[in-house]
Amino acid sequence: MRAGQSLRGSELRRMEGSRFNTGQLLLVISTIILVITVVLPVAMIVYNVFFYNWSFDWSLFASMLTDPDNLAAMWNTVKISFFVTTLGTVVGLFFAWLIGRSDIPLKGLMKSLFVIPYMFPPFIGAMAWGLLLAPRAGYINKMFMALTGGRTPLFNINTLAGIVFVELCYYFPFVFIQVSGALERMDPTLEESARIAGANQLTVIRRITMPLVVPAIAAGAMLILISSLSHFGVPAILGFSNGIFTLPTKIYELIYRASGSFEGIRQGASLSILLVAVVVLALALQRRVLRTGRYDIIRGKSMRPMLIKLRGWKAPLLAVCFVFLIVTVILPLFTIFGVGFLKAYGVPMKLANMTLNNFKYVLFESRMARDAIRNSFFLSITSAVITMLVGTMIAYVIVKIQPRGKGVLEVLGILPYSIPGIVLAVGVILTWSGAFYLNLYNTIWIILIAYIARYMAFSMKSASASLEQVHDSLEEASRTCGASHFESLLDVTLPLIRPGMVAGFFLIFLPAMRELTTSLLLYGPFTRTMGVAIYSINEEGYTVQACPLAGVAIIIIVIGELILRFVTRERRGQ
Numbered sequence: 001m002r003a004g005q006s007l008r009g010s011e012l013r014r015m016e017g018s019r020f021n022t023g024q025l026l027l028v029i030s031t032i033i034l035v036i037t038v039v040l041p042v043a044m045i046v047y048n049v050f051f052y053n054w055s056f057d058w059s060l061f062a063s064m065l066t067d068p069d070n071l072a073a074m075w076n077t078v079k080i081s082f083f084v085t086t087l088g089t090v091v092g093l094f095f096a097w098l099i100g101r102s103d104i105p106l107k108g109l110m111k112s113l114f115v116i117p118y119m120f121p122p123f124i125g126a127m128a129w130g131l132l133l134a135p136r137a138g139y140i141n142k143m144f145m146a147l148t149g150g151r152t153p154l155f156n157i158n159t160l161a162g163i164v165f166v167e168l169c170y171y172f173p174f175v176f177i178q179v180s181g182a183l184e185r186m187d188p189t190l191e192e193s194a195r196i197a198g199a200n201q202l203t204v205i206r207r208i209t210m211p212l213v214v215p216a217i218a219a220g221a222m223l224i225l226i227s228s229l230s231h232f233g234v235p236a237i238l239g240f241s242n243g244i245f246t247l248p249t250k251i252y253e254l255i256y257r258a259s260g261s262f263e264g265i266r267q268g269a270s271l272s273i274l275l276v277a278v279v280v281l282a283l284a285l286q287r288r289v290l291r292t293g294r295y296d297i298i299r300g301k302s303m304r305p306m307l308i309k310l311r312g313w314k315a316p317l318l319a320v321c322f323v324f325l326i327v328t329v330i331l332p333l334f335t336i337f338g339v340g341f342l343k344a345y346g347v348p349m350k351l352a353n354m355t356l357n358n359f360k361y362v363l364f365e366s367r368m369a370r371d372a373i374r375n376s377f378f379l380s381i382t383s384a385v386i387t388m389l390v391g392t393m394i395a396y397v398i399v400k401i402q403p404r405g406k407g408v409l410e411v412l413g414i415l416p417y418s419i420p421g422i423v424l425a426v427g428v429i430l431t432w433s434g435a436f437y438l439n440l441y442n443t444i445w446i447i448l449i450a451y452i453a454r455y456m457a458f459s460m461k462s463a464s465a466s467l468e469q470v471h472d473s474l475e476e477a478s479r480t481c482g483a484s485h486f487e488s489l490l491d492v493t494l495p496l497i498r499p500g501m502v503a504g505f506f507l508i509f510l511p512a513m514r515e516l517t518t519s520l521l522l523y524g525p526f527t528r529t530m531g532v533a534i535y536s537i538n539e540e541g542y543t544v545q546a547c548p549l550a551g552v553a554i555i556i557i558v559i560g561e562l563i564l565r566f567v568t569r570e571r572r573g574q
Helices: 009-016 022-050 059-066 068-101 107-113 122-133 139-148 160-171 173-185 188-196 201-212 214-230 233-242 247-257 262-290 311-340 357-365 367-401 406-418 421-431 444-454 456-468 472-480 485-513 530-539 543-573
Strands: none
Touching (some): 022 262, 022 406, 059 068, 068 173, 068 214, 068 247, 068 262, 068 311, 122 311, 122 543, 160 173, 160 233, 201 214, 214 262, 214 421, 233 530, 247 262, 367 456, 367 530
């Protein structure tokens, strides 16, 4: 071994001194877990769509593909996703540039506030806007019609435009977060050199700043696109009443209408293939964009970026920021909690009409609500712990052991989050409903399996980032002193990456607490999650009971988010 070269692969195995060492064991376990949680569900979807009784048969897929209702759902999905992605990218980019490259006041506060919509579950936002802008019963529409004396509402939220508006409100932070980070990392001398060469500010933005943040824009836009393509809650809450279907809601309708029959599940699986195809095309488009050039933005910082003086535009743009935040955060939150305190939905929001009975009922009297809260905590904590440990193990195999085929392991770990949650749910149903002599349908365990698969990517990415910072020489020194591979892993590596593991825990816990799309197809009579319970109660018309439960979910999510920020802040400070 050359001087300074780290021990890897065969050298580490020889140092271990055993034919079947810890690294090989971890590789085998990682492979088995990924096969169970990822490979089998995906394979079962493909088999049930294109095979029948072990014979190739694509007639079902062809019939589903040519059905006018399904084509309409696909077209709605494409339209909604296109407009949400386009508008969300523009909005996120604008606010990221405004905060990162202008002298607008209250930058720190503004940056924190613009992340808040990311915490807000979109389907709860859809509930709130339904309460405000329903054609006849919405509070804003009723107020508008009372003031104008007309019968035409200000805005009908139960339309494609309404779905686009709500998803835009809660998906733009994907671009905002990505671009803000890229602008902070960018070497400001690149922009300054262009100014010295005589370029005006508009030219600098168009020719230097924007091209260099293309990867961040593309990454954020892709997250918006995938989220919009696969999201169930917003189109279901706002679209069902007006006969508007997307592919996720159509898949749900097919399975729900068939009362869980195998034929209904096969039909849903056929549309799942179609939905995956749309997502794959989107991912291919992103890669094509990123292959068009190099995007080196970090070269060392010798100066702070020159801020654009807003002058007379400072106050109007600051007002725009706060109005946007009021619309996306304050107003929906006020509506959810306000309606939650009302004696009955539709009565004026006055103190005389307020009561604590709804919160009391949800927290202490409703068995379904209590079960939902308990199930969500159990699933979120359990899936976060298991996925954190399994994801760390897989990341260790990929980063430190580096076996042949590590790329396959990485793809399998990320794949479940890249495909729509409702597609994953269909695959889990097909796999764990008796196909392999184990029927977990209508149990909490089938939801747990789906959560582990769904959020594996979060744990792997968090652990991989931490493992990359742990130099191989630390583990090698321990091994040289006589420690086994397992002892080195336990005593050296794991303590060093503990902050990353804790961050990974909360990155899984938070989305699991607000999850709806995946669990909606998997829950049983006694395994509802908070997301499912909120959706079900609202759909049954018990709005004043759904809102308090939604309020409880928001409080839990906010507390978890604050803990996550504290943990990651401590990690950065180390």
